[in-house]
Each structure stands twice: as C-alpha cells, then as structure tokens.
Amino acid sequence: MRAKAKHIPRSVFFFALATSDQLRRAAFSVVLNLTEGSGRFIKPDRKKFLCRRSKLHV
Template identity: 65%
Template sequence: MFEFQNLEVYKKAKKFHLESKKLLRLIPLDKIERDQLYRASFSIVLNIAEGSGRLSKKDRRNFFVISRASVFECASIFDVLHDSNEINQDTFDSFLKKADELSRILYSMIKNLEN
C-alpha cells in the first residue's frame, strides 16, 4: 500500500470522485460538462497522490494547491448545474458540503507546508 492511500483527504477525494462519476451516469449532460466534471474530480485525487510522492515541501505544496483548485472547479460546475436545473438543491448541497470539507483539509495541508 502506498502512503497516500492512508491519508484521510485522499480517501475523501476518492469518494468525491466516485460519487461524481455516479452522478454523471444518472443525469444527462453534454459532453463538455461531463468531461470537465470527470477530469476535475479525478484531478483532486491524482494531485493528492502525486504530491504525496514529492520529496520537497515546495513540490508537495504545489500539487496540493492544484488539487484544491480542482475542488473549486468542481464546486463551480455543480453551481452551474444547479442553476440550470440539472441537479436539485439536495444534490447541490451535498456535493458542495463535501467540496468545502476537501478544500478546508487541503488548505490546512498547504499552510503546514509553507516555508
């Protein structure tokens, strides 16, 4: 087992991605929306894993910053999907709550790696 697989943030990010994938199977979206949400949610997971493998604090921090930016990207996608009535309020609130939690955890990790 790799060290990153034990990180709580990785487990939460992976669950967020899998739930996003499940949602993509349930609602009709155009190709661009589908692709963007898939890639953004997967980017969260992948950048946590890649950052965990970096040796310097600066390198790790950069990957966690990218991962957090992908969380923001997902939040904006869910916001647009909600405004266009492609997801309901409960689904929107659920995904936004999970995104907020990921963002907060990643922010703490980023702050801990400063200088």
C-alpha cells in the first residue's frame, strides 16, 4: 500500500484533507442550526428559520 501511495501526487492528499475539513464544518453547522431552530417557540417560525438557514449552506 505504501509503495502505491508514493506515486500519488501530494496535491491529491491536500485536496482530500481540505474537502473532508469542509464537509466536517458543514455537518457541524447543520447540527448547530437545528439546535438553534428547535429553540423557536412557534412552529411556523421554526420551519421558516430552518428553511432560511439551510439555503445558506447549499
């Protein structure tokens, strides 16, 4: 496995690290938005909040 990994350019590894970091941050942001949205008292307000926040991540 290490012999094959030596032939892969370093840029591929850095791209994979950056992509995984971005996905991790986006997933954490979704959790925070759901938590914040669940604190809304009125159901229509909660739904509007979650719809608005989810559009920001797309």
